[in-house]
Amino acid sequence: MIEILIQAAQIFLVVALAPLVTGWVRLVKARLQGRIGASPFQPYRDLYRLLQQEAVVAHSASQLFRAAPYVTFSAVWLAAVLIPTFTTDLVLAPAADLIALVALLGVARFWTALAGMDVGTAFGGLGASREMLIASLAEPAMLMVTFSLSLLSGSTAPSQIIAFVLSGSVGIEVSMGLALAALVMVAVAENGRIPIDNPSTHLELTMVHEAMVLEYSGRHLALMEAAGMVRLTLFLALIGGLFAPWGIAQAGAGVTAMAVGLGAFLAKSFALASALAVFETGIAKMRVFRYADFLGGALLLGLLATIFLYVSEAV
Amino acid sequence: MGAGQISYDVAHLIGATVLMAGLQLLYQRRLFAVINTFAFQALALAAAAGWQAHVQNAPHLYVTAGISLVFKAMIVPVALHWLIEKLGIHRSVETAMSIGWTMMAGVALVALSILLVLPVTANAAALTRESLALAMSVVLIGLLMMITRRNAVTQVVGFMALENGLILAAVSAKGMPLVVEISVAFSVLVAMTLFGIFFFRIRERFDTLDINDVETYRGDRQ
């Protein structure tokens, strides 16, 4: 019974928290750029406003165009539901390990890209094409990260990995570092942040994600935006959970532990969000055809991470 | 035994003559000489057959002797002379390989056949082993002649020399039946060859049927 409640809590926590995290990132960026910036709660208002507006759908659009936002959002949400945030003791956790998480994000991407192509405008295709280019390199990188983590901990389930890391049997592993680096790069790419993509640009030739959702409006756009926010939260939670799991509540922990876990989770998330903001402010966006190098690098890091395990085993 | 000795010597002598005639065929430069030499070889063959008939007292061999005497030693040479006149064939032998080399090759073939036959026929009658070696060399020389001489006539002669060798082997194989049939069959072949040369107007060589058109047909040129 209690597990069910925890799970339910998690389900709504991620959705509730996601806009705030995004808002926080924007705020920090604004401050770093010397602006006052909107309040971190602005995203909630934006989403609500969009929900109120009527949805405009192009004549040439098909049913897929209207279904896509819901599917995308629920896929990302489902992924976010299954990863440990403040506790590893989730009923649904066994339903999907890291591989399945990657694939769930893939579902969201699949639909978004198709939706981008559905109206039949040049920009939609452009966005979809670039998005898939990024994905087809980022996804393998993510899987290689999973590979090395599962080699290290003997499991692909996040909860198990966290348990393993917490057990302290892992020292300072080179491969852990490499995996972390790869995961961060993937996260940047997946969430369409600088240097891969600029979430706040509408400069036509540099858009990726924005170009796909260009035709959306009203609640459809709201769902797409929300999906993006949840995805960001998800990745922050993942990085924080896998590589700095301290404070997270283990199975069978009491309420206090849960509270601690929640606090730790929020702290980690906002810290990482701030870090992201700093990072984004620091560097410039790269040209489309450098993506391959960037993400190929991530893939190779992931591969190296697995290889290094034997090196450290061998010595 | 004496008689055996004598019969052996004579047979050997005649066989050797046939072979010599064969080698001489390779040596000739003029068509008529070739034909005459061939006639001489046929004569020798007839003698060999006759002698074998006498020795093995196998009467049917006299038929073979008769055939080679009448048909090969007389009719064929005459026919060839007539052909040459009729078709106006060049009188000189075109060689694809110089006389000297041909002779050497011929000798080598003789050596080869002796090398092959003599050791293996140890238990055969002495009579046969000698003439078998001779016959084989004649056969090979005939084939050699067909290859190294360009004229139609010389090639026919080569073929007939080859066949003389076979008859020689046949007659000297003690008590071999069907020799007559075989020699008859061969005479038919020879006849057809001559007929063909005449009928198809083969002036120069087997290869082209008609000298008039240059490009000869060899089957689906694409």
Added chain:
Amino acid sequence: MLIVASLSVLVLLSALAVVAGSREITHRLVHAGCAAASLGLLVAGLTHLGIGPGGSPSIVLPLGLPWMAAHFRLDNLSALFMVVVDLAAVAASIYGIGYCRHLPEVRRVTPFFPLFLFGMNAVLLADDAFMFLVAWEFMSLASWLMVLSDHKSAENRHAAVIYLIMAAFGTFCLLTSFGLMAGAGGTYTFAAMRQAELATIPAFLVVLTAVLGAGSKAGLVPLHVWLPLAHPAAPSHVSALMSGVMTKVALYGLIRILFDLHGDVPWEWGAALMVIGGASAVLGVLYALFQDDLKRLLAYSTVENVGVAVIGLGLGIAFKDAGEPALAALALVGGLYHIVNHSVFKTLLFLAAGAVISATGERRLSGLGGLLNRMPWTGTAALIGAAAISALPPLNGFVSEWLILQALFKGPGLPHWAMKFGVPVVGAMLALAGALAATCFVRAYGIAFLGRPRSLAAARADLHPTPASMRWTMAALALLCILLGAIPVTVTDALSAVVQPMTGLHFAVSADLGWPWLSPVSSTRGSYSGTMLVMVGTALFAIAVVLAHGLGTRRVRRADAWDCGHREDIPETQYTGQSFSQPLRRVFGTSVFLARETVEMPEPGERSPARLSVRMIDPVWVWLYDPIARAVNFIADRVNRMQFLTVRGYLLMMFSTLVFMLLVVAWRQQP
């Protein structure tokens, strides 16, 4: 009994098609009959799987080689593949009832279609090498004739000849394999081969030739060249079978030899197979990414999926040789699962392609577009198929890839250093292939079914409604894609029963979490449950809908596309297949296919449009096949001169042969 009946029905049907081929009803009748017959076979296979392990006794017919009759036998493995084959066969046949009307040369298809089905089933049932090869060639022959059915186009004839030659190559290879296993005795029964003790080198050759032979039919790189030519050339429901099923029959042959007849294959071969599989997967999907022809794209993606399955098999061999039956079973189950899945969604996609072609008469992506609005059934089915083949949960494609990855992640546990370092690389290849597959099918589906029609034919697609038989088959297959993904555990249990004789271990893929949870080896290893995902996912979807509609409005207004304010209604401005794959072409094409882009800009003031032309060369052709062809031509030219010698020349050849042999004898006779 049922099997024999169904098979004989098939033969009779083809006879019927020959006799009464002139009437249109015959063709529909034949296809219906095929559906019934293959349904019978399907039932037979399923019941046998239901009974559980232990093959039925071998049936002996007084056919084939006189001294060893013809043996037939149905064991779990063949039963599984029988299910795979006939599932697709039923679908294709029913589809054919409606589809055969659209065929240009239907009289050249119907007679061979039943024979094709017959051949494939016979391969699975054969229990001796002779019958196996007869059926194998029979299968090739029938499909060759159907590839040739539209024989007026030179392209198809070219495809057909290459196909048949490659098939013959494969047969010769398998013949070698069997010949070596049978030994000089000439007892070609599988039972005898299982007992055969092989020395090192023959054993090596057996596996090598088996891989070459089965691989060439399954379309493993670099023996895949015929596949993308031949599969598209056939009528779509035949292409579906060739691509979705015939390649599986080839894999059956591979499994039969490597795991059953030969028994103990060394791990090096496992490694080799994994590398081949990885290469096929990546190259296949890359080829597919750059195709403009819808059916050829699907054919290339077949190469990829076969590669994925083969990775599983190779891993299975490696684990088995390393004495890890549990993991071997896991890998094999993954491989077999992928085989099942691919047969379903590849059939579905080819059938959809067929529907598209018969509605629009257009095979090129660049001529399609906007079909989802005009062909909703086909569009929806194809969408599910595309999602499944892109390995998206909760559909079936994902489950098999998940299983193979799970096995792969254990690969570094193998004792050999080659594997320790090789497996991660193969893993990367597999992951890359999966991601690229998603891209490939986003492209294919997006260009063909979404956006605005790129040609008049595509715009008028709704004027040619798809016949019911076609629609229902596609719907059924799409449903199957979901089902196989939603209840993975049920499937894996059946598969592990099939795998048991191969690994000698009964192995529950849902270890200790119980039914809906797919948790191989142990519950802490990582687990997956399609069932749960479906349930929770739908729940969340519902919540999302309720939230969005509850908090906001439900009003929708149709308007022109905004497109950043550029108003235009020229469909040509859409992204095309070419432009979609252009970034990836820059990334991979230049290195793999030596792709070169050239832009011709018109002179200033000229009206002619600027052109971007892309040249890509297929390395396999350039480096492997062209040289062979050149060599053959060269030698043929030289040899051909012997046709034009003079009589004297020929006599010379005779003479030298004679003298040569005499010399040989003289030499050999020296005491």
Added chain:
Amino acid sequence: MIDRLAGLPGLDNPLLWILALPLGAAGFLAVIRDWRVASWVNVAVSGTTFVASLVLLRVRPAPTKLFFIDDFNVYLVVLTAFVGLTTSIFSAAYIARESEGNRLSDLHLRFYHAMYQAFLFTMLLALSANNTGVMWVAVEAATLTTVLMVSLYRTREAIEAAWKYFILCSVGIGLALFGTILVYLAAQPVMGDGADSMAWTEMMRRAAEFQPDLLNLAFVFVLVGYGTKVGLAPLHAWLPDAHAEGPTPISAVLSGLLLNVALYALLRFKMLLSANGHTLSPGPLLVVMGLSSLFLSAFMLYRRGDIKRLFAYSSIEHMGLITFAFGMGGPLANFAGLLHMMMHSLTKSAIFFAVGIISQNEGTKRIADIRGLTVSHPVLGWGFVLAVLAIAGLPPMGVFMSEFLVLGSTFAREPLLALPLAIALLLAFGALISRLQMMAFGEPPPRSPVQSSAGRVSGILALTPLWLHMALVLVAGLYLPAPLVAWFHTVARMLG
């Protein structure tokens, strides 16, 4: 003379009829004026000969001095009689069509029919001869008759082909005779003078005592001699042209029967060697010649533009395969060789039937000009496709079974030899299939098909043999009758 007459079979002996019928018919046909009657008489005689030969399956006549029937030649005799019959049926139709075009005068046709029967006679004689000399004479006579028929059209090409054929084969025959004499010399010391030491039945019994070295020598000559007639490379030169230029029925019997007869002669001598046991093994020589024929023809196939030459070369290929099989020896390979002899003669003659009709319909022999047969003439076209697929070695036709056995057994014993074999077969396969597709599929050339009623009748008449042969080959591919298998096994054992 007396002993020779004693060699003849008695009236109760089916063999007498099998031999006497064609011989008599040859004389009779020479005097029939009307070719229509003649062609039907031809069919009738061949039919009765075939029936008579069927008797051999039941009663096995006792061997005489000159003639005998054993497990080996019985099936060849029946096969020869059968293909003789079917070919005569085909030839009736073929001649009818030819005479429409007035390519052949009545005199030529009389000559043709007479020679046809004479040819059948010589082949049956060669097969059933119990005496090496008689066999030799028969083969020589067969050469002569066929030479005359090859030159029937009197075109330059025909005459040149005939000439080439004549010269090469007479030389070959000569060498074969020398080999025969050598064998006699090997036998004579053991078994004394006279016909006994030329009779197969006698020689086989006491072969072990013969002098091995002499047999080696003999076999070389026999191999080159009869090998020329078998058409083994590099002695093959006469074969393609002779097949291409003669009337198609003759090409059919040449490929289908004459090559078999020559091979049969060769194999008899091989049996002698293996019965002797102390000789050098003839296997290597056969294997080498077989492989050379396979490769030569495989490459030649790629350059052929003439449909009849194409299949002539494919005959060389298959003879090479058979020779290879016998060279490998062993129960499996020998069995396969015997089976392949049968399958090849059925299939190849069927192919030539088809080719004959095709070249008559299209009015050309150039492959490049033949297109879309399955469209323009479905029954003929598909029959042709079936036949070519069969000869290419695709199941379920019989050729596949024999090729399977040859390859399988060779791989089991000599993988290094099997590899080139497989390569050559694959090469030939490729060439045949590509040509087949060219001819059978694609857009047929625009031509108004002029089908006179007579033409249609003769068309059906011409197609029956083709489909009959294919049916047999198909059945044989799936099921072989037990007695045939038993014969093959005994012969395979004799061949060692």
